[in-house]
Amino acid sequence: MTHLPTARAKLCLPHLNRAMQEAAITTRKRRAAFLAQLAHESVELVHFEELASGDDYEGRKDLGNIHKGDGRRYKGRGPIQLTGRNNYRAAGKALHIDLENHPKRAAAVDVGFRTAGWFWTSRKLNHYADLGNFREITRRINGGYNGLAHRQMYYRRALKVLA
Numbered sequence: 001m002t003h004l005p006t007a008r009a010k011l012c013l014p015h016l017n018r019a020m021q022e023a024a025i026t027t028r029k030r031r032a033a034f035l036a037q038l039a040h041e042s043v044e045l046v047h048f049e050e051l052a053s054g055d056d057y058e059g060r061k062d063l064g065n066i067h068k069g070d071g072r073r074y075k076g077r078g079p080i081q082l083t084g085r086n087n088y089r090a091a092g093k094a095l096h097i098d099l100e101n102h103p104k105r106a107a108a109v110d111v112g113f114r115t116a117g118w119f120w121t122s123r124k125l126n127h128y129a130d131l132g133n134f135r136e137i138t139r140r141i142n143g144g145y146n147g148l149a150h151r152q153m154y155y156r157r158a159l160k161v162l163a
Helices: 006-022 028-041 085-095 103-107 109-122 125-131 134-142 148-161
Strands: none
Touching (some): 006 028, 006 109, 028 125, 028 148, 085 103, 085 109, 109 125, 125 134, 134 148
């Protein structure tokens, strides 16, 4: 992540390492895939809150956004951009943090990396990383292939650095 300021890297590193350990992201392929996805989603760990308003998620029942204001309230946060009331509730339950009532906590560095690890394991992404199926990891995180070439660039870079 060539644009990540040193001070930000130092702040993030212990939390990133903890999250990877908790989520069994311990092999070269797993780490490379995880780091690549996070680098893309958070603009190299700089943005832990989606820049868009969240209005596009308003009324999205598939995300659990059933109350007025849920789109903004549960917009993407953390380095993997956790999105939607359902994900905030499930991540919070798994991590023993009340994210549904305190969604902005997901943007904090200590919590954000843990939600990313939770998301990763809840979607069984280590399995796809082990297979080298980076496209499927992208689809499961993004819902499609937005930014695939950019994500793949980070993946190749991470594989080289982690060699």
